[in-house]
Amino acid sequence: MGPVMPYPGPYAFPVEGGPHGVGGVEPCCGEETCHPSCHGFGRYGGAGDFPVGDGTAHWRVRVEPIFLNFGLPAEPRELSFDAAGDPVAIRNLDFDNELNVRLSIETRLENDHSLEFVFLGFVHWADALTITDQFGTLQSVFQLLDGSPAVPFDDALEHDIAYTSDLCNFEFNYWMPIFQSSRFQSSFMVGGRFLHIEEDFIYRAVDIIGVNTVTGVAATNTTNDILAGQIGLMCWAPVNDLMSLRFDGKVGSGYNLGEQETDITVVSAGPQNLDYSESADTSKGAFFAELQGLIIGQINCNLACYVGYQVLWVDELVLAPEQFNPVFPTAAGGRPVIINDRGNRSYHGLVTGVEVTW
Numbered sequence: 001m002g003p004v005m006p007y008p009g010p011y012a013f014p015v016e017g018g019p020h021g022v023g024g025v026e027p028c029c030g031e032e033t034c035h036p037s038c039h040g041f042g043r044y045g046g047a048g049d050f051p052v053g054d055g056t057a058h059w060r061v062r063v064e065p066i067f068l069n070f071g072l073p074a075e076p077r078e079l080s081f082d083a084a085g086d087p088v089a090i091r092n093l094d095f096d097n098e099l100n101v102r103l104s105i106e107t108r109l110e111n112d113h114s115l116e117f118v119f120l121g122f123v124h125w126a127d128a129l130t131i132t133d134q135f136g137t138l139q140s141v142f143q144l145l146d147g148s149p150a151v152p153f154d155d156a157l158e159h160d161i162a163y164t165s166d167l168c169n170f171e172f173n174y175w176m177p178i179f180q181s182s183r184f185q186s187s188f189m190v191g192g193r194f195l196h197i198e199e200d201f202i203y204r205a206v207d208i209i210g211v212n213t214v215t216g217v218a219a220t221n222t223t224n225d226i227l228a229g230q231i232g233l234m235c236w237a238p239v240n241d242l243m244s245l246r247f248d249g250k251v252g253s254g255y256n257l258g259e260q261e262t263d264i265t266v267v268s269a270g271p272q273n274l275d276y277s278e279s280a281d282t283s284k285g286a287f288f289a290e291l292q293g294l295i296i297g298q299i300n301c302n303l304a305c306y307v308g309y310q311v312l313w314v315d316e317l318v319l320a321p322e323q324f325n326p327v328f329p330t331a332a333g334g335r336p337v338i339i340n341d342r343g344n345r346s347y348h349g350l351v352t353g354v355e356v357t358w
Helices: none
Strands: 059-070 098-108 114-132 158-180 185-209 212-238 243-267 274-300 303-317 343-357
Touching: 059 114, 158 212, 185 243, 185 303, 212 274, 243 303
Parallel strands: none
Antiparallel strands: 059 098, 059 343, 098 114, 114 158, 158 185, 185 212, 212 243, 243 274, 274 303, 303 343
């Protein structure tokens, strides 16, 4: 995400028009109030080289509780039909905002440049739904070319849908200042990012045929491992002595190694048993963009807190529900093995945080 504010730099950082007189040359921390720009608190403070041992901050750590959610895939729209013929699909699932903690560590280099390491993971979402019909009239979208039912998914007593998704994010960024003043600061970033997105989608059915209970499970697991380069821009402006606003934007592209594995099993005491497995992989370019806005409160020269909102959009993904293939394995001519690597995902949610600089 990038630092909330720049390194304080020498306390006599000469900012023209600074709050402590022309040039802002009086020691900041000796004042009762400490205007962010007196430290260069937008992104990078100080001017010129960064001499070790001058009392200037070398490190910054940010701990950020984040409440993330995401939009469900558009496909498949319909998986089951209840007794009234109404469809039940993954859009009936309702994921909560999941709380996780993002950790960032940054070290300052010469000339107000810095290296930043960011880790977020593992964020886990899960939800499930069940529909039942005592008369065994639930229908699925599984297809047999001869029109016969896909046992036990058709004419079923129960259908279950379960969906889980996991996200892990790691970044390595190099930041450098573009413009510095007491009223506005901006910085540019180049770096790399690794994204791991793994999902499980399980479609289960139960029926009773004669005296035998028949259970069918169609389970799909997908993984996405994206290694990408990225660039970014930060803009910061003070509101008053203790508050400032900041906007971050990042875009990047890289390579996604995606895979889907699907297992379809039918277990019964009768002749309906089935054990089918398939897998497919893909490798292609992937793209992402991230936007974030923050309101920052400066508590003292070494401590800040903030709140804001973040959106991360990732394209060209292999998402588990979108691998659903309605052709049943026992269909005449067999079941084609497919992989859909055109999915996209938007993660969004509230960001809070505390930043310590020393």
